[in-house]
Amino acid sequence: MYQSTIIITLRPSILDVQGKAVEHSIHTLGMNQVGNVRIGKSIHLTVNAVSEDEAKRIIEEACKELLANPVMEDYSFTIKKV
Amino acid sequence: MYQSTIIITLRPSILDVQGKAVEHSIHTLGMNQVGNVRIGKSIHLTVNAVSEDEAKRIIEEACKELLANPVMEDYSFTIKKV
Numbered sequence: 001m002y003q004s005t006i007i008i009t010l011r012p013s014i015l016d017v018q019g020k021a022v023e024h025s026i027h028t029l030g031m032n033q034v035g036n037v038r039i040g041k042s043i044h045l046t047v048n049a050v051s052e053d054e055a056k057r058i059i060e061e062a063c064k065e066l067l068a069n070p071v072m073e074d075y076s077f078t079i080k081k082v
Numbered sequence: 083m084y085q086s087t088i089i090i091t092l093r094p095s096i097l098d099v100q101g102k103a104v105e106h107s108i109h110t111l112g113m114n115q116v117g118n119v120r121i122g123k124s125i126h127l128t129v130n131a132v133s134e135d136e137a138k139r140i141i142e143e144a145c146k147e148l149l150a151n152p153v154m155e156d157y158s159f160t161i162k163k164v
Contacts, residue, residue, distance in 0.1 A: 007087070007124050022125070026144055033130040033140055040124040042089050043104070048115040058115055062108055 002047045002055040006077040008068050009040035043067060046082070055079055084129045084137040088159040090150050091122035125149060128164070137161055 010016050016038045023037035049055035059077055068075040092098050098120045105119035131137035141159055150157040 005089070009124065009126065019125075022149070023127075025148055026127075029144070029147055031140055031144055034144060035128050035130070037125065037127045040126065042091065042122040042124040043101075043119065044091065044122065045105075045108075045119040046117050048117070058113055062111070062113055062116060065111055066107055067104070 001082050002049060002052065002079050003082045004045055004047060004055070004059050004077050004079045006043040006045070006059065006063060006067060006075055007040055008043065008063075008073050008075045009038060011072055011074055014072055047079075052079060052081070083164050084131060084134065084161050085164045086127055086129060086137070086141050086159050086161045088125040088127070088141065088145060088149060088157055089122055090125065090145075090155050090157045091120060093154055093156055096154055129161075134161060134163070 019038040022039060023035065026034045026037065045059075047055040047058050049058060056079060059079065063075045063077070064070065101120040104121060105117065108116045108119065127141075129137040129140050131140060138161060141161065145157045145159070146152065
């Protein structure tokens with residue numbers, strides 16, 4: 001069994017309105033040292049696979065087929081045996 | 083300057099309806115090896131701080147004051163110098 005965390009972010013060229021709003025709110029609280037805020041999704045899941053390679057293949061497929069929008073989003077993931 | 087990725091997740095005791103829906107969709111695509119899907123937010127930002135400790139303090143404050151709901155959500159973050 002493998003535990004994976006997938007991070008899905010908007011591509012850098014795409015304006016992140018939600019990130020801009022959060023950055024503005026952080027500045028309003030006085031934390032002006034914070035910048036470049038961008039918001040993404042994190043997806044946490046387990047994969048029942050016999051090898052790490054098989055688990056990676058399944059996660060890649062899930063990202064490509066369902067979880068990420070290939071036009072607007074990038075994805076990355078980490079995986080560990082549990 | 084420090085780059086940080088913050089992960090905000092629903093607490094384990096709270097039902098994640100969105101995660102359940104995504105898990106159902108993944109199974110519909112034939113990937114029955116996937117389970118325990120939970121969805122969170124990822125927040126990517128930079129902090130202009132003189133030390134890693136100061137950057138961590140600012141990120142902790144942003145999480146507690148604004149980014150995470152302490153009743154329903156947990157947060158964790160990674161940080162690296164850029």
